[in-house]
Amino acid sequence: xxxxxxxxxxxxxxxxxxxxxxxxxxxxxxxxxxxxxxxIKFRPWKIVHxxxxxxxxEAMHREQQLKSYQGRQFIRSIIKxxx
Numbered sequence: 001x002x003x004x005x006x007x008x009x010x011x012x013x014x015x016x017x018x019x020x021x022x023x024x025x026x027x028x029x030x031x032x033x034x035x036x037x038x039x040i041k042f043r044p045w046k047i048v049h050x051x052x053x054x055x056x057x058e059a060m061h062r063e064q065q066l067k068s069y070q071g072r073q074f075i076r077s078i079i080k081x082x083x
Contacts, residue, residue: 002059004066006049006075009042015075016045017066019059023050049078 003023007016007030016039020026027047030039039045053059065071 002053002056004051004053004059004062005047006066006078007039007045008048008075008079009045011044012042014042015072015079016042017063017071017075019056019063023047048082049075 002019002021004017004019005023005026007018007027008014009016016030018026027045030045031043034040051062053062066075
């Protein structure tokens with residue numbers, strides 16, 4: 001099972017979209033463990049959206065959709081509802 005997830009940094013108004021077989025552990029990595037990369041600059045992150053898929057290829061395809069302009073607008077609309 002794979003999950004596509006969207007993270008939001010409220011402090012910096014940034015979105016990060018990724019996929020993982022364990023999104024909760026991945027969130028911990030983004031917030032605490034990682035020493036380099038894009039996400040360390042904009043901590044803390046919280047998960048604002050998740051979708052589950054049976055295969056890695058399905059998750060990767062959906063990740064690419066969410067990274068598009070329309071996908072990011074979709075995530076922003078979710079963020080507006082949650083804030």
